[in-house]
Amino acid sequence: RVQGSRWPRFRASRACHSVMAMPLAPLQPAPAREPLAEGWEEFLDRSTSTYYYHHKASGTTQWDPPAGPGAGSQALAAAPASGSSPASLGANASLASAAPCGGGAAPDVAPSAAGAGVVSPFEGLNGGGLAPAGGPSSGNLWASWNPNLLQGPSSSSRARSLAPPGRLSGFDQTSGPGGGSKRKHIPCLLEECIDELLQESMRCPVTGKFNGTYADCTFGRGGHTREILKQLSPSGRLFAFDVDPEAVLHAKDLEVEDPRFRIIHRPFGDIGEVFAPGQLNGVLLDLGVSSPQLDDWHRGFNVSEDGPLDMRMNPDQGMSMQDWLRGATAEELSWVIHSYGEDDDSHLSERIAETILAKQRDAGGSIGSTRRLGEIVRQAKLHVHDGNTTHPAKLTFQSLRVFLNHEMQQLDLALSGSMRVLAAGGRCCVISFKRKESNAIRRFVRSHEEPDHYLVRSLGYGPRLCELFPLLATDKDFSVRQVRDPRKPKMGEVEFNWRSRSSAVHTLQKFRRNADLLAPELRVVRSSAQRFVEPRLRPAFQGGDAAPVVVRAESAAAVTGSGPPASAPAPELPEGE
Numbered sequence: 001r002v003q004g005s006r007w008p009r010f011r012a013s014r015a016c017h018s019v020m021a022m023p024l025a026p027l028q029p030a031p032a033r034e035p036l037a038e039g040w041e042e043f044l045d046r047s048t049s050t051y052y053y054h055h056k057a058s059g060t061t062q063w064d065p066p067a068g069p070g071a072g073s074q075a076l077a078a079a080p081a082s083g084s085s086p087a088s089l090g091a092n093a094s095l096a097s098a099a100p101c102g103g104g105a106a107p108d109v110a111p112s113a114a115g116a117g118v119v120s121p122f123e124g125l126n127g128g129g130l131a132p133a134g135g136p137s138s139g140n141l142w143a144s145w146n147p148n149l150l151q152g153p154s155s156s157s158r159a160r161s162l163a164p165p166g167r168l169s170g171f172d173q174t175s176g177p178g179g180g181s182k183r184k185h186i187p188c189l190l191e192e193c194i195d196e197l198l199q200e201s202m203r204c205p206v207t208g209k210f211n212g213t214y215a216d217c218t219f220g221r222g223g224h225t226r227e228i229l230k231q232l233s234p235s236g237r238l239f240a241f242d243v244d245p246e247a248v249l250h251a252k253d254l255e256v257e258d259p260r261f262r263i264i265h266r267p268f269g270d271i272g273e274v275f276a277p278g279q280l281n282g283v284l285l286d287l288g289v290s291s292p293q294l295d296d297w298h299r300g301f302n303v304s305e306d307g308p309l310d311m312r313m314n315p316d317q318g319m320s321m322q323d324w325l326r327g328a329t330a331e332e333l334s335w336v337i338h339s340y341g342e343d344d345d346s347h348l349s350e351r352i353a354e355t356i357l358a359k360q361r362d363a364g365g366s367i368g369s370t371r372r373l374g375e376i377v378r379q380a381k382l383h384v385h386d387g388n389t390t391h392p393a394k395l396t397f398q399s400l401r402v403f404l405n406h407e408m409q410q411l412d413l414a415l416s417g418s419m420r421v422l423a424a425g426g427r428c429c430v431i432s433f434k435r436k437e438s439n440a441i442r443r444f445v446r447s448h449e450e451p452d453h454y455l456v457r458s459l460g461y462g463p464r465l466c467e468l469f470p471l472l473a474t475d476k477d478f479s480v481r482q483v484r485d486p487r488k489p490k491m492g493e494v495e496f497n498w499r500s501r502s503s504a505v506h507t508l509q510k511f512r513r514n515a516d517l518l519a520p521e522l523r524v525v526r527s528s529a530q531r532f533v534e535p536r537l538r539p540a541f542q543g544g545d546a547a548p549v550v551v552r553a554e555s556a557a558a559v560t561g562s563g564p565p566a567s568a569p570a571p572e573l574p575e576g577e
Helices: 008-021 071-077 086-093 113-117 190-197 223-231 245-257 268-274 291-295 321-327 330-340 346-362 370-380 394-404 407-421 435-446 453-459 463-468 491-496 554-560
Strands: 040-045 050-055 060-062 171-175 181-183 213-216 237-241 261-264 280-286 422-432 478-482 504-512
Touching: 190 223, 190 280, 190 422, 190 504, 213 223, 223 237, 223 245, 223 280, 237 268, 245 261, 268 407, 280 407, 321 346, 321 394, 330 346, 330 394, 346 370, 370 394, 394 407, 407 422, 407 435, 407 504, 422 435, 435 478, 435 504, 453 463
Parallel strands: 213 237, 213 280, 237 261, 280 422
Antiparallel strands: 040 050, 050 060, 171 181, 422 504, 478 504
16 A cells, blocks of 8 residues: 555655554564464464464464474474364364563463363354355364465455464454454544543542543444443443344443443434433434445445345334335435435436336346345446445445434434533533534534634524524523544554544534523524525636637638638737737
């Protein structure tokens, strides 16, 4: 990636910034580059920036560089028999994970009957298309491993791993509910969110932890939730919302671990109904779909996977996208695609909608898989060149998901509800990923801002000031202020978690309202058509000549001939030219 940049100086500075910004352990000194013993290979562990070594024939993995010509034969002699169970091999293959980050050899664990009960962290990887084509053999899980095939979310992703399966970055080393490994959920902007949400005024001077009651409106897999709990004092409390039954199951386990935490199985738009006014000190909103939902093919969120066309955050409630498409009209589908996806191109939205419904009729009245819908949209955009390198159906899938799960309506409800239940001075931190989400946050802030003092003196409290500051036309006793510009992820986080590249955290803070309540007759607000009027007088727009230049027909021969006709007068040039 760095070598592909155009400018050498930019390449060097960007490379240095990447190393400095990476949230990794300090770089370890590189080992002496001596020839490795026969059968040994060297790998870079990106989680610790340290090299480690693997002997392919024996399956031995260690941090210390192998020394001596007999190192390969010694490792082979200590290797488990080829008939060992996959469970015991999985325990051996994950020895590198148990090694200390600062170096040192991994402890030798001989396979035994006790290892038979250990669930291999690599089972199910082949079915997910992440392992090499041959898959792990029954004898040695490392035998067919290829580092070039084990990488991040896509072939163009920069979040790439060079580690063998046992050290694969971005994957949880525990089996998921379905028996296969799940991609580890990496929360976006974790440090920035904690820094903005927990204020110094709430810090306990004795323990150094933070007091107060907080709400994480999107539990997901609990990445932000667990970090908030680490920062809370024993008297602190944390509530979380989620409608996904699978996320609620994970949250129930956390309830058992930490009595300060409670999960609420309701949409986060209900936050204004769950809590009393002034009960919370901070609210966190992580918008969009979570990584576990994207990586779970049977949920139907991922355009790159082949699964049922569901797209529901709560698969136990509501209507799937497959069922909704059966009864949708072309006008309705066009509105959804244009409103939440292809918002810059109304004609393309209509073409996509007509193509989807036509293909649905040809298929017997139903489109059942995500891959089939993705191919249909690809065909509809076959000759569209918009410079987008992602899947052509990505924005269409996004629009259908946003519509089906009421995501924009939930955001509006959550913002207004959060400000009602926050105490004065409390903060609401919102992680957005799309421009439409950022626009909704900005509109909410504009409609709840206090009036500018200069405009108050200039215009006075009246209808015009209500138009500029909509808060004055309401009876709300609070105002909202965006305390700083949205914070973007550091380059190191984007390198580690490619899905965070478009994220931004917006910090909104609640204040008591200072502006006076206006009488009803002063709250008269004109419509947008009356407030935004096209100018009647348009200034002239022309070149340097006062009058337009008319090219005679006979002078056209000058374009192809040797020179201007004899009858054509020479043009008069201004003096000095």
